[in-house]
Amino acid sequence: MVEVPPVPLDRASVTPLAVQLADGVREAAVRGALRPGDRLPSTRAMAAELGVSRTVTAAAYDQLLAEGWVRGRTGAGTFVTAAPTAGSRPPPVRTAAPGEDGERPALSLAAGRPCVDVLDPAAWRRAWRAAADPPVDDEPVPAGSPAFRAAVAEHLLRHRGLPAGAPDLLATAGSSAAVAELGRVLGPGALVAVEEPGYVRAVTALRAAGCDVVGVPVDEAGMDVDAIPDGCVAVYCTPAHQFPLGSRLAASRRVALVERARAENLLVIEDDYDGELRYDVAPLPLLASLAPEVVVHLGTASKILSQTVGAGWMVAPPAIRDAMLDLRSRTGTRPSPAGQRVFAAFAAHGDLARHLRRLRREMRARRDLLREAVEPTGWSVTGEAAGAHVVLRPPVDAPDLERQVVTELGARGVHAVGLADHLHSGGWHRPGLVVGYAAHTRDGLTVALGHLAATLTATR
Template sequence: MPPVVLDRSAGRPLAVQLADALRTAAAGGVLRPGDRLPSTRELAAALRVSRTVTAAAYDQLVAEGWAAGRQGAGTFVVGAAPAGRPAPPPRPGPAHTPPAAVDLRAGSPCLEVLDRAAWRRAWRAAGDEPPDAAPEPAADPAFQAAVTGHLLRHRGLPVDPADVLATGGTSAAVTEVARLLPPGSRVGVEDPGYQRAAGALRAAGVEVVPCPVDGDGLVVDAVPDGLAAVYCTPAHQWPLGRRMSAGRRVALVARARAEGWWVLEDDYDGELRYDVAPLPLLAALAPDVVVHLGTSSKIVSPTLGTGWLVAPPALRAGLVAARTATGTRPARAGQRVLAALASSGDLARHLRRLRRELSERRALVLRELAAGGVAVTGDPAGAHVFVPLPDRAAEEAVVAAAAVRGLAVDGLARHLTGPGPHGPAAGLVLGFAAPSRAGLTRALPALAEVVGGRDRPALREEDGPVGS
């Protein structure tokens, strides 16, 4: 068995890397026909990876004809360079990756519906503005006007333009707010939840406290005492895709007022709802304790690098003062592009196209997965759904098997904050915005086979049952 080195920092799945290494060894004559490969358990232990990784790699090699399994005996090399013939020189170019890879991870925007002509017009319009002679710590006035109109039209939140602060995005805004909290502060976050927000809080020196969620969103009664703030996604909980119930919204605001919290309301895709009008914001219910956070990353593109924040006056003044004192502020270029998109009407047209496209994609996802017997949960909103799985082992097996099929999928484990899940035990957070419509259509039947267990790595007799 040749030495195998797996790069955990690379973007390619470990199962794909392992299959590549064994295939290269067979093609180069290092492995010969008849050579017995280690069992998936032995190889997993040697490489310090999950057995689902080694099993997925072996199944790929068997499917390609490089290896074959013999019942009760193991897995053997059957395809290799002929003896006595020198191995061909390695081909230049990138390492092997599965063909037609499709990214089904959540969190990316749907760029396929973005009007590139409108995009170019907005950048030209932003470039027509004169360069700044001095920094602006709050926001570009045109951006403030655009966000004010956007919040009123799409989120039902009336605000004064002066109340709007530009941000570098949600995580950047969370960091700024956290730095104004007293030293040693504790902030509650949903678990499972948005890990970039949790990371931003930790980077600002705040203790992150996991708080459970269920089908009605954040479990308010389970939020511990002694917090300085609570971060949540009430309109479309990330990553489970459910909305916070009206009763819990009222209870959350009541506790915030009684105990002196800030509520950090991340409305990352609140504009994208397909069954009813977008849900009212917590900021409309309690503007005295709620810090509303919005972003252009999910509805347009992270290229803009801009978001917005609406906060109670004292907090807003503290943020502006901190920016002025440190010279840190969000760049105005992205603000001006978003303002240009809004003033021309292109942003409103884009949102109409986006809602229509994502609604159709969501229906396609539900239809194809249901045909494969796969259950899906989550509200009719946004750009992702949740696929429950029975346990963590099943989740790892699905992620590994999907990678072999050229599908990048996202397990729930990546979204956990605490040592154990407070919500569902395992599942897939399935995004449908990033790929093209054609790519999504091709990928879904294969994903249904993988999740349904018809195309997952099977255990071999020499391996024994998992956990033995």
């Protein structure tokens, strides 16, 4: 084991101690004071030497492991693996554009990733083993497996208050895939209103199906229902937790939207992508509960379990369900039954309910960590106390500030996304960052938030 060169820690700095320690070890490797193959002290020994908690040293080591500067050997310790010469920070990493293959930074603060850190490995393995027990499918089931639809019906009743029976449900491959199918049902040239800013993948799916898309502005009360233009055949929205702004559709606007849908024969597509993750306030009733005859309700397992499952669900009026089944029959398409089996098995003996309780507690704690990290920087945290992301607003609306922060975080090895990436019609917008806090372990998140706080402070 080598002696690590002195690492000065400034306890008065806004930069977390774990980030300072990781920077110090990284700089020692760049200077040649640490060389490939050198073994670092244990996290306990390093903590004792520096007079800090072991949580600090463990978080710093996790960051260095994630960046590839060190690696762990079981029973042997942690060893330096590289000594780059390009500078003391991790080299900038190109962020792949949607649909591209490419490397991403080691840490991510992007929204949309699930928190798999709280997933019970024993329950997860048990679900996969149970999913293999039924006989192998010998013919397609376009509506989805009966066990999956029954599990989803129970889940919706218990966790979202939606009394939908299994016959009312269709399995999907997730929210985006369901929107794509609905776009094909609506047909080429159908005018669909969407939130602006909003979920760009849904917009892309609708456009790929040949639909014409028109943006409707969103504010702190959700979509501006009065701004929905005449002539629309459908409205896509995220009323429980608007993506990305984090607001919820106000009760008055919910009533107005339902009334317009009934009067104008509008189909409302309600994407409830993370509606289970409320942990401070009770959610408003689902639109599908208020007006099931004009609302298509979408849900997904990707935000509450894992994207590996690849399963979602749709509750729709009979005419839409029939059209979807006809489309699947004519095209030979259907969602994969494998993920449906896993979800049904995971829900069968209460594992899903227990997981959701753990997940809500963890998301609340992580949101508190984010607020504590951001508060000293002058940026504000906006959005409902729900889900797994917030929007950060700068103290001044400087046009270039959003891109500057995203670029700087990328140079630190942290992937982040600005509000501009959630616009689909262009134009000026108030700057902000859409920050997710579900990815990685708690220690990994702490490191990423340290970089975020330091970057926001430096660009203030």
